[in-house]
Amino acid sequence: MSEMLRTLLSIDTFKNGRGPRYLQLRRLIEDAIRNGLIKPGDALPSEREIASRIDLSRVTVRKAVQDLVRDGVLFQRHGSGTFVAPKVGRVEQSLSILTSFTEDMASRGISVRSVWLDRGIYVPSPEEFVALGLSANERVVRIARLRIGNDEPLALERASLSAKTLPDPNAVGSSLYEALEKTGMRPVRAVQRISAALLGEKDAELLGVTAGSAGLNIERTSYLASGKVVEFTRSVYRADAYDFVAELRLPPTAATKQEEP
Numbered sequence: 001m002s003e004m005l006r007t008l009l010s011i012d013t014f015k016n017g018r019g020p021r022y023l024q025l026r027r028l029i030e031d032a033i034r035n036g037l038i039k040p041g042d043a044l045p046s047e048r049e050i051a052s053r054i055d056l057s058r059v060t061v062r063k064a065v066q067d068l069v070r071d072g073v074l075f076q077r078h079g080s081g082t083f084v085a086p087k088v089g090r091v092e093q094s095l096s097i098l099t100s101f102t103e104d105m106a107s108r109g110i111s112v113r114s115v116w117l118d119r120g121i122y123v124p125s126p127e128e129f130v131a132l133g134l135s136a137n138e139r140v141v142r143i144a145r146l147r148i149g150n151d152e153p154l155a156l157e158r159a160s161l162s163a164k165t166l167p168d169p170n171a172v173g174s175s176l177y178e179a180l181e182k183t184g185m186r187p188v189r190a191v192q193r194i195s196a197a198l199l200g201e202k203d204a205e206l207l208g209v210t211a212g213s214a215g216l217n218i219e220r221t222s223y224l225a226s227g228k229v230v231e232f233t234r235s236v237y238r239a240d241a242y243d244f245v246a247e248l249r250l251p252p253t254a255a256t257k258q259e260e261p
């Protein structure tokens, strides 16, 4: 722990504070981040250490820390502690343009990397069979990745494609759409369904948030110009990191009426 942080987390700083103790601690940590005393990626001292330094109960410390985790200021990694969250900020994603994760991040200057969770050829599940419009004996390629922007886990994406569309799962480098583009299989249209979700333990751990945090489930079915399905992808996005934005226009008849003198 840095000397600055040690001084900050001392009984003296806490002597004259007002309001509930957990809110005081919360403000202290937020100020320390704002003033650069602790930086994105820095580890916070353990709850026990904070509690003993400023003479608070561990329950109070935990409440302050959990509040900051919930608000995306801090994040926790199982077994390794609590850290200051990197500053990707909330990503605003248009709902009307068909782009890839890699392109979405590149347009915001965010660097992308992925951790592969699965890639292989499988016998399709009944859901994949229907969603991809497969014929008997067709196989599916499954690609599952943890998608990371500026070193911050943002989404989990599990894509299924017919093995006829993508015969070799290893042909995918950093971008699925880039691999599909090379073989003329990049989708030109997609239908996307978004629903609210609470993150289960496993997904939450991969995304570096606490279990039960809010998530967005996104199901994308994308198509070639011919109408053939290209991918059926189920993604889970961190709700604290993403805003999906839709542009709304008047229906054509109403718009014409408005233009009339």
Ligand code: GLP
Residues within 6 Å of the ligand: 099, 100, 101, 102, 103, 157, 159, 174, 175, 176, 177, 178, 218, 220, 231, 233, 235
């Ligand atoms: C988005 C979509 C996925 C799609 C992915 C491709 O995130 N939700 O359905 O598979 O982009 O991204 P990339 O080309 O970066 O792999």
